[in-house]
Amino acid sequence: MRSLAALTLVLCASFLCGCLVPQPLEEEPPVDPFANAAPRIVQRSPAGSVIRTQRGCERVVLSLDAIEDLDPEDDLEVRWFINYEQGRWDPVRVNSIRAENRFQDGILFPSRDSLHVSFDQYRDPTLVVEAVVSDGFDDDPDKEPIQRAVRQRRAYAEVAWTILVEGTQECIP
Secondary structure: OHHHHHHHHHHHHHHHHOOOOOOOOOOOOOOOOOOOOOOEEEEEEOOOOEEEEEOOOOEEEEEEEEEEOOOOOOOEEEEEEEOHHHOOOOOOEEEEEOHHHOOHHHEEOOOOEEEEEEOOOOOOOEEEEEEEEEOOEOOOOOOOOOOOOEOOOOOEEEEEEEEEEEOOOOOOO
């Protein structure tokens, strides 16, 4: 008898826990047919953001090892900047990645895009190197941010490294 009473109590409690008033369904907003997937930098080398080196080193190689863009028809452009915030707005290197070079699922690996930084050319004790990838940079050279503005319905991704250049001793491995 006790088990029947306990079972009845459990069933009544489970019915009371439910919603007595019907709730409206939440619907996802409709998908924009013109939506653009932003490019994404999946892997970079070196992976760390801060690099310490000596002026005696020949160069530092920075690279974008894998880039993702889920829009298979988008061409990508990579612009490399050194000390952009100091008014050096012109890219030091520009590379185009054609849409037909993409691998499966929108990931290009390796992207084969890199920058070799030579300390004979740059005498600053600190270099901030930025790589900006976009599927549609704006052609207007005066549009802000200069050389980085993107067209409407386009997107970008960026990564940065800070290179601290010290003395003229042997290179740090």
